[in-house]
Amino acid sequence: MTTTRKTNHNVYKVTSLSDTPAQTDIYARVTGKIITDLENGNLTWRKPWHSDHLAGQVMRPLRWNDIPYTGINTLMLWGTAAEQGYSSPYWMTFKQAIELKANVRKGEKGTQIVYADKFVVEEQNTKGETVTNQIPFLKPYTVFNASQIDGLSNAFYKQPEPVTDNVQSRNDELEAFFAQTKADIYTGREASYSITTDRVQMPPFESFETPESYYAVLAHEITHWTRHPQRLDRDLGRKHYGDEGYAKEELVAELGACFLAADLGFEPMPEAKHAAYIQSWLKALNDDKRLIFSAASHAQKAVEYIHTLQLV
Template identity: 55%
Template sequence: MGKAKANETTTGFSDIYERVTQRIIEQLEAGTRPWMQPWGACGSPVRPLRHNGVAYRGINTVLLWMTAAEHGYSSSYWMTFRQAQEIGGNVRKGEKGTLVVYANAIERKETDDEGEEVDRRIPFMKGYSVFNADQIDGLPERFHAKPAGTSAMMNERIEAADRFFAGLGADIREGGNRAFYHLGGDFIQMPPFQSFVSAEAHATTLGHECIHWTMNRTRLDRDLGREKWGDEGYAKEELVAELGAVFLAADLGLAIEPREDHAAYIASWLKVLKNDKRAVFQMAAHAERAVGFLHGLQTAAATDTDHETASAQSAA
């Protein structure tokens, strides 16, 4: 069997930003939101996984979801040519890899103009290719097993989602016919649960608003330059919230459908991406950071509960 092209390669910053951004622009220009594609109507998104089961994050999640949608891959697992070989697999001849990126920085000592030794942080980005398990022969069956999705009956509340959102400690109010985060008042407004078409629709809408909630200066202090409704900063924040809501849905096993009101943002997102080829990387990173922050609050809430339980037992 011939060797498929695509071992790990190092690619220049500019080339990586250009290639990834152009890919996303092409789909947006076609009216498609690429991060919404791999599961279809009422399906549950699943994080792309490395060969060892660790989930991809940030922009790599979007890149791999896009490729899965374009080629109809059903496996959640992705790996390099070498990793496939190490676990007994063989990438089929002629298969093309998918670009993923790795960003980090190295620290080194340098001498400044005054002869003082200073620490210098040098960022770098590495681009390399991975293959979906559907492109590889000979892999163990676990790489092709379908993930167990979760689904709720119409208007039947999802206990795990309710518990997650309650663990945030956010001021979530119910009433009216609009879902939004009020920055000045620092509260989330949600229509009544019964007004949503499904429990998942309620949970993913709330997830979207909770991503906005993290922008507050008392939390992640995220300021993307928004000055008024509809400007570039507004479009960036909406992209962060949309990506974050989908990432969170994947983590919680929630089915999700595109919110039609967000289709209107596509033109704004295109403008942002065409003006700055790094923007989608930055917005995906902000989204992942926001999701991580929400997960972190669950850990804090669980710890507080454990302490309260221990105190009560000691008192008894």
């Protein structure tokens, strides 16, 4: 017999480990939205940098207590903010707004995001032994942007920091950040990461149109660098250029670069390869409705790992 044991030690019978209709709908809805964007030539995760309403630096979406959202929720909230013209980075539930003595305006439509967790399943294998597995699950809930709420303190309506002038020189803070990873970075003809030699190749700084484009590409390659077995050991099945595993790893690196750009305050400039990537991403997303969730999760782990290296 199979049972699930929650953290409060209550035990429940499990009749099936397949996704519930609600969970399946979450995967399909989010993936469907991103597929539509890609078919229209748009990258959902880059929308914040191309919004007419935004007058400052792009940052991570924030909870009411200043804790950033992560993973797939970052993409979902970025997309909604860009489409609806929300300039505040803050999001909260209806109940949280009330607790802050504020109220969501009548008629406002919330944005559904997800809470991810795991429960423990104990079952007997064919040998009669009890084995334990962790089963991930998603629970949807709705949040509202501060721009949809009346009565919050002025701090929730703050505008992002202004974008600094684009000086054609290296940025000392970004140079120090990437140097602290201790990645082996050398100058070559094209941008790439070799897992065999564990080296990142970057074209000369002067060959990029802007400093931001250089750091965006470097962030992309450093995200690839985290897949090495001695780091996060991320293996998505990549065997050769252009296969399904390649498309998945490129999606992780693309999201990782955007997350880092938001954290560090620069714009992830478009890459020439994006047109080719879009077709491979469309196929992969159509084949696997969970892909964008797992890719965002892998990207989040990569970025968190890179940030931890700053503390060493």
